[in-house]
Amino acid sequence: DAGITQSPRHKVTETGTPVTLRCHQTENHRYMYWYRQDPGHGLRLIHYSYGVKDTDKGEVSDGYSVSRSKTEDFLLTLESATSSQTSVYFCAAWGGANGQAFFGQGTRLTVV
Amino acid sequence: GQQLNQSPQSMFIQEGEDVSMNCTSSSIFNTWLWYKQEPGEGPVLLIALYKAGELTSNGRLTAQFGITRKDSFLNISASIPSDVGIYFCAGPQTSYDKVIFGPGTSLSVIP
Numbered sequence: 740d741a742g743i744t745q746s747p748r749h750k751v752t753e754t755g756t757p758v759t760l761r762c763h764q765t766e767n768h769r770y771m772y773w774y775r776q777d778p779g780h781g782l783r784l785i786h787y788s789y790g791v792k793d794t795d796k797g798e799v800s801d802g803y804s805v806s807r808s809k810t811e812d813f814l815l816t817l818e819s820a821t822s823s824q825t826s827v828y829f830c831a832a833w834g835g836a837n838g839q840a841f842f843g844q845g846t847r848l849t850v851v
Numbered sequence: 852g853q854q855l856n857q858s859p860q861s862m863f864i865q866e867g868e869d870v871s872m873n874c875t876s877s878s879i880f881n882t883w884l885w886y887k888q889e890p891g892e893g894p895v896l897l898i899a900l901y902k903a904g905e906l907t908s909n910g911r912l913t914a915q916f917g918i919t920r921k922d923s924f925l926n927i928s929a930s931i932p933s934d935v936g937i938y939f940c941a942g943p944q945t946s947y948d949k950v951i952f953g954p955g956t957s958l959s960v961i962p
Contacts, residue, residue, distance in 0.1 A: 774952070779954075780954070781939065781953065781954040781955050782894070782939065784950070787949055797949065798951075829893050831950070833943075842893035842895070844892060845891075845892070
C-alpha cells in the first residue's frame with residue numbers, strides 16, 4: 740500500500756453537514772488523487788494534486804474541494820454533504836514517471 | 852477526455868480455466884496498469900507496462916502493452932478461487948497528472 744492511510748475508514752453524516760476525509764502518505768510521492776467508487780461506475784477521479792498547493796479537478800469534482808498544504812497530506816472536503824455523495828472514497832499516490840499508483844484502503848461515507 | 856473501456860464486463864469461469872480480458876482506448880497511453888480489487892479493499896497493483904509491445908508476467912498473470920498503444924491485455928492462467936475480484940486497467944492521461952481507470956471486469960471462479 741506504499742504507506743497510504745485514509746481516515747476515517749467509515750463515516751455516517753447528515754445531509755448539509757461539512758465532511759473532511761484525510762489521506763496521509765509516507766513515501767513522499769508528488770502526485771495524489773481522490774476517487775469515488777460506485778456500483779456500475781468503477782473508479783472516478785474527483786480531484787488530484789501534482790504538488791503542494793497544486794491541485795486540479797477530475798471528472799466528478801462538483802461539490803468537492805481539496806487541499807494539500809504538505810506533501811504527505813491530501814484532504815477532501817464535502818462542503819455540504821448530499822445523499823448523492825454516499826460512496827466509497829479512495830485516495831491514491833503516484834510515484835511519477837515509470838512509477839505506479841498505490842491506494843489506501845478506502846473510506847465508506849454514508850450521507851443520510 | 853480520454854476514456855478506457857474494458858471487456859468483458861463480467862466473467863464466470865470454471866476453476867482451472869484460462870481467462871483473457873482487455874482494455875481499449877481511443878487515445879494513446881504511455882503506461883498501462885492492471886489492478887485487482889477484492890471486496891472491501893482498495894485496488895492492488897498487479898502489473899505495470901511502460902513500453903509498446905511489452906509482455907510482462909507476474910506468476911499466473913501475463914499482461915501485454917498493445918503495439919498501437921491504445922490497448923492492453925491481461926491473461927490469467929489456470930484460474931483459482933482466490934482470483935475472484937474486479938480487474939481494472941488504468942493509465943495516466945498524457946501526463947502523470949490524471950490517472951484514469953476503466954470500468955472493470957468482474958471475475959467469478961466456480962470451484
